[in-house]
Amino acid sequence: MKQTMIKKTEDFVKEKLHGESSGHDWYHIYRVKNLSENIAEKEGADHFICVMAALLHDIADEKIAGSEEKGIQEVRQWLESISVEDHCITHILSIISTMSFKGGNQAEMSSIEGMVVQDADRLDAIGAIGIGRTFAYSGAKGQLMYDPEIPVREVMTKEQYRNEKSTAVNHFYEKLLKLKHGMNTSYAKKLADDRHAFLESFLEQFFGEWEGRK
Ligand code: ADP
Ligand code: NI
Secondary structure (H helix, E strand, O other): OOHHHHHHHHHHHHHHHHOOOOOOOOOHEEEHHHHHHHHHHHOOOOHHHHHHHHHHOOOOHHHHHHHHHHHHHHHHHHHHOOOOOOHHHHHHHHHHHHOOOOOOOHOOOOHHHHHHHHHHHHHHHOOOHHHHHHHHHHHHHHOHHHHHHHOOOOOOOOHHHHOOOOOEEEEEEEHHHHHHHHHOOOHHHHHHHHHHHHHHHHHHHHHHHOOOOO
């Protein structure tokens, strides 16, 4: 039963995110789902809730749905249409809405399943994949990979974050290097430490090469 619901939801999300280029393509979802399963097992979180929330977590993003409310509504309709139990629908929607709006990625999760999926989403922004996504996103927005004359923005509003000029390398300091401190679960913290170390060694090599020292 639950396996069928998961499979149907996978197909639904794949179809919806086809050709999505804002960093929320199907394979981001695929990775967040796999990470969520992995973390859920270690942390004793409910598998079904974690997988379903991971699969649907970006559908309510305003960049995809137009508005968060519309997105949440659409996810509710989907879950009802495949006969997910009411209490599961409530839980999944609460995770997704906390992830996609109430303060964006800074929001506190109230259930272990929410913590797991939020950790998985944050992990996908660091490590080798995170580096790849950052350069891809920057390129798509027409930013340089690095410009020593563009300062790192220490404090910024969500608007500035989205709209002001930056670079891929600045984004490491503006967001990526901060993410390991926000992990909820201990297994995700362990994974984040390794991914964080990878970011640091990437930057060291990058600046070495930038100056022709390496
Ligand atoms: P999510 O909603 O999955 O947390 P975002 O929509 O903020 O992530 O970003 C998608 C991907 O693009 C992430 O890997 C993120 O680090 C990267 N990204 C977001 N904003 C920028 C930016 N200003 N410069 C470079 N990369 C960015
Ligand atoms: Ni995401």
